[in-house]
Amino acid sequence: MAAPRDDAAVWRGDPFVAATTDTMVEEIDFRLEWPGFDFATLGRRLISINLSDLAAMGAEPRYALVSLTLRGTLPVADARRLYEGIAQQARRFSCAIAGGDVSGTLGLLTLTATLVGRLSSARSMLRREGARAGWLLGVTGSLGGAAAGLRLLETGRRPSTARERNWVSAQLDPTPRVIAGRVLVDAGIRVGGDISDGLYREVERLLDGTRLGATIDIERLPLARGLHRTEWALAVKDSEDFELVCAAPAARIAAARRVLERIDLPLTVVGEIDARPGIRLRNGSRVERLEGAGYEHFR
Amino acid sequence: MAAPRDDAAVWRGDPFVAATTDTMVEEIDFRLEWPGFDFATLGRRLISINLSDLAAMGAEPRYALVSLTLRGTLPVADARRLYEGIAQQARRFSCAIAGGDVSGTLGLLTLTATLVGRLSSARSMLRREGARAGWLLGVTGSLGGAAAGLRLLETGRRPSTARERNWVSAQLDPTPRVIAGRVLVDAGIRVGGDISDGLYREVERLLDGTRLGATIDIERLPLARGLHRTEWALAVKDSEDFELVCAAPAARIAAARRVLERIDLPLTVVGEIDARPGIRLRNGSRVERLEGAGYEHFR
Numbered sequence: 001m002a003a004p005r006d007d008a009a010v011w012r013g014d015p016f017v018a019a020t021t022d023t024m025v026e027e028i029d030f031r032l033e034w035p036g037f038d039f040a041t042l043g044r045r046l047i048s049i050n051l052s053d054l055a056a057m058g059a060e061p062r063y064a065l066v067s068l069t070l071r072g073t074l075p076v077a078d079a080r081r082l083y084e085g086i087a088q089q090a091r092r093f094s095c096a097i098a099g100g101d102v103s104g105t106l107g108l109l110t111l112t113a114t115l116v117g118r119l120s121s122a123r124s125m126l127r128r129e130g131a132r133a134g135w136l137l138g139v140t141g142s143l144g145g146a147a148a149g150l151r152l153l154e155t156g157r158r159p160s161t162a163r164e165r166n167w168v169s170a171q172l173d174p175t176p177r178v179i180a181g182r183v184l185v186d187a188g189i190r191v192g193g194d195i196s197d198g199l200y201r202e203v204e205r206l207l208d209g210t211r212l213g214a215t216i217d218i219e220r221l222p223l224a225r226g227l228h229r230t231e232w233a234l235a236v237k238d239s240e241d242f243e244l245v246c247a248a249p250a251a252r253i254a255a256a257r258r259v260l261e262r263i264d265l266p267l268t269v270v271g272e273i274d275a276r277p278g279i280r281l282r283n284g285s286r287v288e289r290l291e292g293a294g295y296e297h298f299r
Numbered sequence: 300m301a302a303p304r305d306d307a308a309v310w311r312g313d314p315f316v317a318a319t320t321d322t323m324v325e326e327i328d329f330r331l332e333w334p335g336f337d338f339a340t341l342g343r344r345l346i347s348i349n350l351s352d353l354a355a356m357g358a359e360p361r362y363a364l365v366s367l368t369l370r371g372t373l374p375v376a377d378a379r380r381l382y383e384g385i386a387q388q389a390r391r392f393s394c395a396i397a398g399g400d401v402s403g404t405l406g407l408l409t410l411t412a413t414l415v416g417r418l419s420s421a422r423s424m425l426r427r428e429g430a431r432a433g434w435l436l437g438v439t440g441s442l443g444g445a446a447a448g449l450r451l452l453e454t455g456r457r458p459s460t461a462r463e464r465n466w467v468s469a470q471l472d473p474t475p476r477v478i479a480g481r482v483l484v485d486a487g488i489r490v491g492g493d494i495s496d497g498l499y500r501e502v503e504r505l506l507d508g509t510r511l512g513a514t515i516d517i518e519r520l521p522l523a524r525g526l527h528r529t530e531w532a533l534a535v536k537d538s539e540d541f542e543l544v545c546a547a548p549a550a551r552i553a554a555a556r557r558v559l560e561r562i563d564l565p566l567t568v569v570g571e572i573d574a575r576p577g578i579r580l581r582n583g584s585r586v587e588r589l590e591g592a593g594y595e596h597f598r
Contacts, residue, residue: 099318
């Protein structure tokens, strides 16, 4: 790799590349006044949300380019902790920081990362298209924690129990499902995405442009610990859990689940793809079809 | 390439890759109230400043990922023109827009692009290190125009002559020297960078970590048309001309110059590398050694 002195980073390329960029903006995506706010955690999250996009393709992270727009009044110690968090999370996922840019602003902190990953072949990846009727919908980890954490942070109250701390951690410091993404691909799964806007929205994307539909089973949702079953909407609406959702034949889901069990990551079947357009939520004996963002009315 | 629906862009990789990221911030890098300010031009500049970093490596542009942080109050027509400018400049330099992200902000516009380019081999590139005593310093195009344009924009007066319009254009809509970067590499030149912080700073970077020095000949500077010779500091101090500077044996500079003449781009020898540490400015019979940013005192 060329030295940091040069105008651009240089590296030996991979045969198939996946790349993504994502930004976090102060007062929109985070607030410095949140109880327990910490710049190192913010730096980790910047890398994590981009790693999640690579995970959602089944790609292996390789390089990160980071662009930080900081106020001149930001204490140097905060900028240093931000950078430490970025470096720490990149290192944890074997991702080299290949480039960076720091700009001044008179306004809000704006943090952008671009991540470049490798795919082992042109076929070995997760795509949003290709779902078929009869396939099952699986999700990694647990859902709803990030939304519950955000709800707590916005009250200004510090989390007081282990469960509350876990919710807040799901919001502020999510674990990108990089390994899981590759496990899904290795199990022959080819359709999936990350849950960065809630489960409903992601399933909608998997169905986009098809005449297929899906049924999501509320009772099977792997809700984050401490969430009551009546709070299922936290998992379905626009939360940022950064888990993966995939669609595949039952046998492939089962194969992936067996591998993921070894790293203690559940892969839970939460519904199925079918030939009737629209997304339905099944809550016990009740089934309702929802359109667009209409799920908010179904409680 | 994967469809825009997917979480990340996917492409077939190149053997050697160069990548860079750069950001423009409202009120720091541009002002909406500048006379004649235009969002399409701003979009072109976002791509150009990043292309310039690839040019400075001798890389061929391939992919761009763009992250735009926009106020909700920004008129849609402005956002559209911004995007059109981005797309136009990317297309002009055969660069595919592979990914993008639009975020909302309550604050200032913050625009980031990450560009990925290809290098034909691990050796065929421009680096900042490797300069040797006796080599000449060459610069492409003309210098000082961007600083003169900025000076004019900050007065709030519209440019009234063709020369003034050219200065403003050098500031707002620079032409990245992508072709020139590859010509330099093809001529066997291996040391260079882009002039994004003034000629002095770039020469300083080429000398960084060596015991070498350089002499810059003020009388040979290719000043932008309409600039008086006494205004040479506009070319030397922290202007953003986005031209290339290179260091190489005289014969290689001459070879590159002959090729660049065909595309009407001058390559001008403005000085030389020597074995005496420090950067000296020669102005007629007067020679002064300058340290760091001290050149401001030498007028």
